[in-house]
Amino acid sequence: MIGCGYLGAVHAASMAQLGHEVVGVDVDEPKIAMLAAGRTPFFEPGFEELLAESLASGRLRFTTDFGDAAGARVHFVCVGTPQKRGEYAADLRYVESAVESLIGVLAAGELVVGKSTVPVGTAARLAELVGDKVPGAMLAWNPEFLREGFAVQDTVHPDRLVYGLPDENADTAHALLDEVYATIVAAETPKVVTDYATAEMVKTAANSFLATKISFINAMAELCEATGADVKQLADAIGHDDRIGRKFLNAGLGFGGGCLPKDIRAFMARAGELGADQALTFLREVDNINMRRRIRMVELAREVLDGSLLGKRVAVLGAAFKPESDDIRDSPALNVAAQLQLQGATVVLTDPAAIENCRKHWPQIDYADTAEEAARGADAVLLLTEWRQFRELDPVAFGKIVRQKRVLDGRNALDRDVWEAAGWSYRALGRRHAS
Known part of the structure; x- marks a missing residue:
């Protein structure tokens, strides 16, 4: 397993x-030392236990020495492809470096398997490099579809397998992948066997579709705010159509994290390089809608706080980009919290998993270990990441802690009727509010 970040470490243990x-x-x-000692460098439910079991079995070890990869029949490339600084395009340096390092230990008959999310055309180029340097070695592309918070489940029990196979030796590569995933294949997991380009596009197309669905309902939220309609009821109504479905139709702060934002931008960049940029121009608006939600939440907080953030104490519940994760990359929640702080509010932020990551990037924000500690004396409470423990707060007891009972539900995750019955002023993106 080349690359032991989020993807590689989970895949290795699995x-x-x-x-x-x-x-x-x-x-x-340092990361390798942590993993070798059974300590996890990131938060992921179930991973710590899986790592401990895999290490105890004697079948898993970690190293910084590429030479230890020699002799493996299958080499997975699981390194990151971040967005290039100042550009939309993906930075492929880590993928290219990983493959070039592998060439030194690769032998004929062995298979390199790309799992990193890459622009279409990357696999064909790398396959040519591998074939030229190590005749008889093969390359396949096997995209990952991990959801943070469900990564262990998605690796061991995926909803599909995708094999992008070479034109030559396709049967051999196919057989090796089936051997690796024998337990998963035996469970009759759906499998798509295809070419490099299609396999590469599956991940970016899937992320683009999800991002579009999220931004669609957030665009509807903007219209609901302009018309007095209610976006939650709207989503419930259209979600009954099984062609549309209710999943990913929760209006709010929008998407973030290390995948969707950079993947849709890289998809646009690659389409432009291929002369097909018009096919994906809609993704630019998807991105714009997503970023506008953050601005709107700051505006809504100012509106709720009597027109000014200066000197107001604001409790922010949530910093990770989604629950069951400590990932704050491009997190809408942390972005809003930081903007509130910069514009004069005193922000006290809490998150069950992401506080230590936040301290490194925003030390000027105050942090609390619990929602109750964060909300003590607050002029307003903002729910920005829908952790279960925040959704299940008792609004009656919680109301005794704050200075003023004003809650802004950035994820449409709270029971509005229950909170209003407890005396709270409730506001949410795209929802009607009491006059």
Whole structure:
């Protein structure tokens, strides 16, 4: 397993659980030391237990030495593809470096499997490099579809497998992948066997579709605010149409994290390079709608706080980009909290998993260990990440802590009737509010 970040570490431990001998390779020495000691460098439900079991089995080990990858029959490339600084395009340096390092230990008959999310055309280029340098070695592309918070489940029990296979030796590569995923294949998991380009596009197309659905309902939220309609009821109504479905139709702050934002931008950039930029111009508006939600939440907070943020104490519940994660990359919640702080509010932020990550980037924000501590004396409470423990707060007891009972539901996750019955002023993006 080349790359032991979020994807690689989970995949390594999962493959060991499935019975394979696995070595995880990464250049980050502190990260490797943590993993080797059974400590997790990120928060992911179930991963700590899985890591401990896999290490105890003796089938999993971690190293910084690429030479230890020699002799493996299958080499997974699981490194990141971040957005280039100042551009929309993906930065492929880590993928290219990983493959070039592998070439030194690769042998004929072995298979390199790309799992990183890459622009279409990358696999064909890397396959040519591998074939030229190590005749008889093969490359396949096997995109990942992990959801943060469900990564272990999605690896061991995926909803589909996608194999992007070479024109030559396709049967051999196919057989090796089936051997790796034997338990998953035996469970009759749907499998799509295709070419490199299609396999590469599956992940970016899927993320683009999800991002579009999220931004669609947030665009409807903007119209609801202008017309007095209620976006939650609207979503419930259209969600009954099974062609549309209710999932991903919760209006609010929008998407963030390390995948959707950079993946749709890289998709647009690659389409432009291929001369097909008009096909994806709609994604620019998807991105714009998503970013406008953050601005609107800050405006709504100012409106609720009598027109000024200066000197107001604001409790922010949630910093991770989604619940069951400590990932704050492009987090709408943290972005809003930081803007409130910059515009004069005193922000006290809490999150069950992401506080330590936040401290590194925004030390000027005050942090609390619990929602109750964050809300003590608050002029307003903002729910920005829909952790279960925030959704299940008792508004009656919670109302005794704050200075003023004003709640802004940035994820449409609270029971409005219950909170209003407890005396709270309730506001949410795209929802009618009491006059």
